[in-house]
Amino acid sequence: MTLVGKLEGMTVSMQGGSGMEATLERRLVMQGDPDTPYLKGAFFVAAYQRGYRWGRDEVRQLLDDIKGNLTDAQKRREFPGDYILQPIVVLRRDDGWELVDGQQRLTTLLLITKYIATTLPGSAVAYSLSYETREGSKQYLENLDRSRRDENIDFHHIAAAYDAIAEWFSEQSNATQAAIDIHSALSQWVYVIWYEAPPGTDPTELFIRLNRDRIPLTDSELIKALVLSNSAREGAHFSRQQEIAAQWDGFERDLRDAQFWAFLTGSSTTRSTHIDFLFESLTPDAGLKARPRFWTFSQVLEQVAATNIDAFWDEVVARHGLLVGWYKDRELYHRIGYLIATGTHVTDLIEASKSQTHSAFATYLRQLIRNRLDLTAADVSLLRYDDSRQAEKCVEILLLMNVETVLASSDQGARFSFFEYALRGWSLEHIHAQNSQEFKKEEQRRDWLVSHRAKINRTTWNTDAQGEVDALIRGIDKHLALPPTRTDIDGFQDIQGRVFTLFSTDGDTSDEDDLHGLGNLALLQREFNSKLNNAVFALKRERILELDAQGAYLLPCTRNVFLKYYTGSEDQQLSFWSSQDRAAYYDTLIAVVSDFLKPDVITSGESD
Template sequence: MEATLEPRLVMKGEPGKPFVGGEFFVASYQRGYRWGRDEVRRLLDDIRGNAAAAEKRRALPADYYLQPIVVLRRGDGWELVDGQQRLTTLFLITKYVATKFSDARVEYSLTYETREGSRAFLDDLDMTRRDENIDFHHIAEAYDAIVEWFGEQNSAGQAAIDIHSALSKWVFVIWYEAPAGTDPNDLFIRINRDRIPLTDSELIKALVLSNDGAAEGQSSRQQEIAAQWDGFERDLRDEQFWAFLTGKTIKQSTHIDFLFESMTPPAGLKTRPRYWTFGKVLEQVSRSGAAAFWSDVVERHGLLTGWFNDRELYHRVGYLIATGASMVDLIQSSRSLTHTAFRDHLNELTRSRLGLTRSDLSLLRYDHPRDAAKCTDVLLLMNVQTVLGSSDPGSKFSFFAYAQQGWSLEHIHARHSEDLKTEQQRRDWITAHLAEINRTTWETGAREAVEAVIAKMTAHLSLPQTRTDTAGFEDILDRVFALFSAGEDQSDDEAIHGLRNLALLQRDFNSKLNNAVFSLKRERILELDSRGAYILPCTRNVFLKYYTPSAEQQLSIWSPQDQGVYYDKLVETVSDFLRADPVSVAVEAA
């Protein structure tokens, strides 16, 4: 027998709606009542806050779900396995409300196995007994906090009526009855010692597989759903699939929640309230039945795996998710469009997210704060498009690697020293570049400049470790950049910070390569590549000089010619996702 689950109102409300009732037994394996003033007030504040939020929206309060109450059948009553603190506090609140509002009545009782006379104490709340034992003391303190909270309201009587209305109309406990035969000690240990709370997905599973939830209660149907559930969870745990769906690599205790959350978006809410997903699923099941709900889940899983296995959709959707699009919105759009129209829609979304013309693209700069993120989006699109356009039909861009490693913009050829702030960093830079200069074959006409800078670098390294020669280092830096810069104007902002001199590189690699000249970066990239490090395809192509015709290649420098062909290739690769320039539109109209 599967667990059964349903929402129950805290107090008796409309006829036919289940509510908390009966005799509850708190066994000795549990600790006693320990909630203090803060926990009690927080519960009351939460209930009042939900009502206040609804009043602001000029709407009725939404159903509000407290954490689960886990019980086992025990004779004519219940063994309370989890939820003792909440249920005891709710009992005390209803006892207070009953003193102010005659229609209020407590429909359940509590007995602590370890405290003789506990039921009578709770029923009577005889405060002369508050110091008989530690449990009675804490219960009395909690009741004092309840009296204090109501006393702080504008009218204690009206507040009692409002709380009664909440507890009898829209505040529910999630009633979770464990299957007959469950060992209560084992269940208690799982929930409390290991601190593994019941999740939305566990509650949904209990709902769907319960005797009331499964189609006609058939065990074969339950087994089928359970097998599908495990299969969906397995699929969603695939790191590539998960990164494609979420743009993240963070693992969760359960991944199937993603399917349910995509079906229950918290419209207008910044964060998803506790058990929001379960509450919304419960509404769907109540409205159309568990079989129809599960059919929707199967369809949702099929839709997403279909996108993942379709090479074009994989890259289109994956790029949008990686740049901040909502999977919920994409799913919603797909429901009203044909396959062809949906593909066109994805292209238009990409075009809209970039929001760039060719002219805009040429003006993007690394050193403009608003441009940096846009540069990243453009370069990512170039990489995605490059893989999608590959002649290898099995090649796929790894959104997992992209999400996992953290990428940042890198100057292909550096021209600044802002990050070289300590003398040790400067010495390390000089040492690395001195070795690179000595490895490079120089033309005869450059030998004089080469020997001069080598002499200055050697002299700087021979200074005492405590000696700082900032001006001397800046001179060395300028000379080294001049050697490796093919004579281009180093003051040209586009040559320094434009897209023609930018690529994406893992942040940890970037920090090691920052401020290095092209030839040294190229050597390090090739070394990383030979060790199997993941490098984005276009970044690899840049440092392999893939975009430059072989007759024009100079492997030690990133020349204006290199920049030009690289930028032309970038524009060509992303051109389908650029908007038309206003001037071009005017010419075409004419």
């Protein structure tokens, strides 16, 4: 990147619109190219700050990061990309600069160059540091008189950091070459973001603001300063800056809406600033999961330098409008939300939408879902819970059923909540358990027996079943009467099997495949799932209805299952989940998702 020179002298109108100005630019740590700004001058660390506290880990991490950036570039046979450190925040003084934020980094960088000078004489930064609370601190840093290290806690930490630097260089395969490499890095591609606060700023208040909860300046704060400053430099009227500031606040407010955020990201996790998402979506490699420090800001710098601030901001406004438009369009909202919830990145969809009409894009989304599932109806019939790869497909199919069910609702205001889906955490649940997984603890077995004993007693049984019911209750009571430390796994499994049989319909010949297939699976919050796991349908239904009455969030199709919505009234048996129930539920599932399944392949020899 060659933008540093272009940004020299940039002025920034602060967001309050007070007319006060600040300076924002990138500066090399050491003097390098004559046209590139670098750190210089006398820095004063006021008493309101704590002293130097970086330890061995922080020092080594900084050196490792710089070396890692160089190593990665060498592997690619390229010159290292710019490495940008956290911002340095300063206020102008008559005799130099008050260092409001960044003393740990500047002190460490000074110490690194002190060590490099032992190999490369003359190597030095062009700045000095002094601490208001430590008399002689400037001289101590210049001379590093080790005999003074125990004079105070700051000198002690500074000396320890220098020792850590020396240790790091001694561990390199070639200490001299390592010194040359780090010197080259600091004078060619390691930058700080220089942020000079407006004249008249209260330094103590600014320090508290920057360091409360140790929250540094974000990409978006730096981008905002860049946008407002350039709009001022390009001759825009002050009202233009006010307009941008108002739009900025509106975009941040929109993106903080939990439903909108989850729709775009598939996540319920918030950030300190959400508008960063817009800028990330406009930059190359927008799908990166991990971004280097201030990577987005650097990319925006390039875009602004290549065009102008108005073009960049117009693109931001258009991107926001596109995403809001998708959110408000009921069909696009559900299809896009589903794709993002199942792993598609929104920027891929943005790119695909650029050359398509609305209807063509809607068709594209349906095809994209079809391609993602990559299933025929025959494939769906073979999906099983007890195969981890197939179980993932089961989740995708069931989620699609829920999303499409809401979309097909006659209530045009109904919308699937991707926020609730992202927030709660969902897992596959057997609607009716038959062969439960083995309980690991006796306490779990006893809890299961207590809850199912209560359900048996609450159920009205036919006269011909009463004998089996009474015998089963006696068996449960006998097990529960055993000492709590007594384990009778065989006895429990016998009782458990009899309970499952009792709560199964006569003539139900379901095999293991039926019970692990989609006709017996639903999505349930993990929290609820853990409480309902291994229960018979009748007990699960009872508890699901209790949760529903309490206002708990249930996916619509899961709720429908336990309300027996999919079973015809003539086949309703509320205490059982029969083969008829499974077939009706499965048929509905296939009907709902059929538009997203590939056609079944008819092999030779088959006929209509």
